[in-house]
Amino acid sequence: MPVEITAIIAVVCVACGAGIGFAIMKLRANGAAQRAQAEAQSLVEDAKRQAETFKREAKLEAKDEAMRLKQEMQAEQKERMKEVRKAEDRLDQRERLLDKRDETLNQRDDKLNDREHQISSLQGQLDRRSRDLEEAQREVGYKLEKVAGMTPEEAKRELLDSLKDQVAHESAAIIRDAEAQAKAEADKKARSILSLAIQRVAADHTAETTVSTIHIPSDDLKGRIIGREGRNIRSFEQLTGTNLIIDDTPECVTISCFDPVRREIGRVTMENLVADGRIHPARIEEMFGKAESLVNQRVQEAGEQAAFDTGIHDLHPEIIHTLGRLRYRTSFGQNVLNHSLEVAYLASVMASELGLDPIPAKRAGLLHDLGKAVDHEVEGSHAVIGADLARRFGEKPEIVHAIEAHHNDVEPESVLAVLVQAADAVSAARPGARKETLDAYVKRLEKLEEIANSYNGVERTYAIQAGREVRVMVEPDKVDEASTTVLAHDIAQRIENELQYPGQVKVVVIRESRAIGIAK
Structure with a gap:
């Protein structure tokens, strides 16, 4: 009996254990399922987030790609526009060339028409003269018949007198026509030569005055420039030979002098003093010496460069130095050295067009205003002063005469003098070359x-x-x-x-x- 009870109890315990184990296993299975479901849900959410991230990245990449393509399209479009503009420029150039050719053809047609009119008028004159000659012959025959009672000598004299008057009249008419035609041709040729020379020669023009303005860092420096009881400014003016103007104009002082080279030396001296900051009589004298050497070197270089630019290499050193001083000389706001170079080029071009040697014309044009470098030091007109300088330093008589005659101080007696006059007038009269008050x-x-x-x-x-x-x-x-x-x-x-x-x-x-x- 106890064994049975024990077995029953054992069976019951086994059953309870199995039930409890099953229940535990079921609970564990439910927990695992829930965990699996939570993990799955987490994975889904991670996948969704990754998908959103990929989507955003794809959108950004797409936008970047679109932007890149747009930029490439714009760059390509710009290149095409450049090519279109270049093509348009080429078409414009071709159109202008065609217009010029058309204009040239029209001018040639006009010339041919003028020639035809001249030929027609000459033919008419020949016809009229033929008729006049026939009438004269008839009149002579009538007079011969009338004076048949004359001696041969008397008839001969009468005939010669009548023919002499007629020939003189016709000769005068022919001479007048030839003079008029020659004058017209000469005017046309002169205009052509002048226009060609002006087109081939162009020089820059600068406008300067008799004062130089120097910027200073502050108005406090003006007192140091003046110095104690004005000793610095007096020393500066005595050394440079200029007038130093210090007024209420903010942050600047003005140097005035009629001599452009002295004014340039004063300007360089003052700029060096302002940059150095030490201003006293000894320092002013030192800076003046350096500025004088620098400006003289620039003057020499300017003269040598002008001679080199014009291809004239046998000028006297004093003439080269005097020519370089024109770099700082102005006339009616026109730089005289640039003006002299332009006159040299214009005169040489016109001489070449006339079949003359362009070298003397270029030389006379370069030296024609030589006297302006020293006209404030010597009495007389700059043309006469320049001619005296050129004569003193061994220039040829025709060059000296062209310099002296370019403002009619003496009457021009050579083609070279007339060419220099014309080139000087063209350079001075060009629009913008000179200023007037x-x-x-x-x-x-x-x-x-x-x-x-x-x-x-x-x-x-x-x-x-x-x-x-x-x-x-x-x-x-x-x-x-x-x-x-x-x-x-x-x-x-x-x-x-x-x-x-x-x-x-x-x-x-x-x-x-x-x-x-x-x-x-």
């Missing part, structure tokens, strides 16, 4: 308007473009269309006869009718 400028504009306003029918006049153009407004009821051309010509002729001006003045006559209505 304000008073002369205003008076010239007022005179232009006064001349135009003096004609009947002129309503008002405007001088524009610095006096290069005059616009004339006329009253339409007093001046008709045909009269505008005559009026423009008359005003231009009067301006040409009464005024002196560089270049050309264009006269534009404007006739305008207006009808005005007002709606209320």
Whole structure:
């Protein structure tokens, strides 16, 4: 019995243990499932996050790729636009060349037409002279018949006298025609040579005055420049031979002198003193010596460079030094050294066009204003002073004469002198080459308007473009269309006869009718 009970208890215990184990296993399985589900959920969420990350990265990469492609497209488009512009420029150049060729052909046609008219007029003159000769022959025959009772000697004298008068008359007519034609051809050739020389030669122009302004770091430095009781400024002015102006103008001092080389030496001296900061009489003297050496070296280099640029290598050293001083000399705001180089080039070009030796013309043009380097030291005109300098240093007589005659101090007696005169006038009269004073400028504009306003029918006049153009407004009821051309010509002729001006003045006559209505 106890054994059975024990077995039953054992069975029950086994069953309970199995139930408990099953329950524990089930609980463990549920926990594992829950953990697995949580892990799966976590993996899904991680996958979603990674997917979002990949999506964003893909979008960014796509945007970067799109931006790169856009930039490449823009760069390619710019390159294409450059090519298009280059093609357009080439087309414009070709169009301009075609226009020039067309203009040249038109000019040739005009010349041919002029030649045809001349030939026609000459043919008409020949026909008239043939008829006059036949009539003269008939008249001579009539006179011979009339004087048949004369002796042979008397008839011969009568015939010779009549033929002499007729031949003299015809010779005078032929000479007048030849002179007129030669003058026209000469004017045309001169204009062609001048225009060609101007086109081939262009020089820069600078505008300078008789003062130099020097910037200083602060106004406190002005007191040091003046020095105790003015000893520094007195020492500076005595050494440099210039006037030092110290006024209320902020942060600058002014150096004034009629001698451009002395003014340049003073400017360099003052700039070195300001940069050094030590200003006293001994230092001023030291800086003056250095500045004088530097400026003299620059003067020498400028003269040598001018001689080298023009290809003239046998000039006297004193002439080269004097020529270099023109670097700091101005005339009406035009740098005289640049002007001399331009005159040399213009004269040589015109001499070449005339079939002459361009070397003497270039030499005379380079030296024509040599006297301006020392005209403040020697009495007389710069042309005479320059001729004396050139004569003293061994220049040839024709060069000396061209220098002396370029402003008609003496009458020009050679083609070389006339060429230098013409080149000097062209260089000085070029627009923008020289300045004129304000008073002369205003008076010239007022005179232009006064001349135009003096004609009947002129309503008002405007001088524009610095006096290069005059616009004339006329009253339409007093001046008709045909009269505008005559009026423009008359005003231009009067301006040409009464005024002196560089270049050309264009006269534009404007006739305008207006009808005005007002709606209320």
